[in-house]
Amino acid sequence: xxxxxxxxxxxxxxxxxxxxxxxxxxxxxxxxxxxxxxxxxxxxxxxxxxxxxxxxxxxxxxxxxxxxxxxxxxxxxxxxxxxxxxxxxxxxxxxxxxxxxxxxxxxxxxxxxxxxxxxxxxxxxxxxxx
Amino acid sequence: xxxxxxxxxxxxxxxxxxxxxxxxxxxxxxxxxxxxxxxxxxxxxxxxxxxxxxxxxxxxxxxxxxxxxxxxxxxxxxxxxxxxxxxxxxxxxxxxxxxx
Numbered sequence: 296x297x298x299x300x301x302x303x304x305x306x307x308x309x310x311x312x313x314x315x316x317x318x319x320x321x322x323x324x325x326x327x328x329x330x331x332x333x334x335x336x337x338x339x340x341x342x343x344x345x346x347x348x349x350x351x352x353x354x355x356x357x358x359x360x361x362x363x364x365x366x367x368x369x370x371x372x373x374x375x376x377x378x379x380x381x382x383x384x385x386x387x388x389x390x391x392x393x394x395x396x397x398x399x400x401x402x403x404x405x406x407x408x409x410x411x412x413x414x415x416x417x418x419x420x421x422x423x424x425x
Numbered sequence: 426x427x428x429x430x431x432x433x434x435x436x437x438x439x440x441x442x443x444x445x446x447x448x449x450x451x452x453x454x455x456x457x458x459x460x461x462x463x464x465x466x467x468x469x470x471x472x473x474x475x476x477x478x479x480x481x482x483x484x485x486x487x488x489x490x491x492x493x494x495x496x497x498x499x500x501x502x503x504x505x506x507x508x509x510x511x512x513x514x515x516x517x518x519x520x521x522x523x524x525x
Binding site for chain 2: 323
């Protein structure tokens with residue numbers, strides 16, 4: 296079986312992140328690795344760079360990882376998490392400009408077919424294109 | 426590469442029996458199945474002006490085909506005949522897991 300692009304879901308809310316991951320697993324299936332994180336370490340709303348890095352590691356694939364985010368800080372913290380990866384892995388992780396739930400389902404659907412990271416990102420972003 | 430002269434187009438048509446029509450879950454299943462084939466595959470609601478790429482999940486979800494509508498499928502490429510057969514079967518069996 297060929298490797299597929301992994302999906303990371305980053306929300307301010309752990310419940311939203313988990314619910315989105317559940318939707319991806321139920322709708323697309325288990326052939327794509329999905330990891331999620333949400334909330335700050337105190338259990339409140341927020342995002343954490345270290346939790347995002349953990350999620351990237353959990354969803355890691357040699358084909359790369361696509362990250363779906365919700366609001367502002369989720370995006371900037373995800374970008375920071377990517378920058379903190381080893382240089383060799385940095386280019387294999389992208390943050391998608393797409394709505395978190397729809398983007399995650401579409402990205403995972405594309406990933407399940409064995410598509411490249413660039414294709415997965417493009418499909419997720421189709422929704423924000425027009 | 427494929428010899429264009431040999432490229433035959435296969436067609437299929439099937440009634441959408443899924444209770445809620447072509448919503449998110451069926452759309453994901455159809456797209457995933459379509460991606461297993463090399464063939465270029467297009468679908469449309471019967472009579473619609475535009476054909477939609479069956480491998481584009483965003484476009485398949487957006488087609489909003491209703492329960493009871495007829496879906497037309499066309500495909501070209503090396504495994505086009507099998508692709509049409511598989512997609513017709515998926516839709517006809519109400520997107521059962523066995524068919525996807």
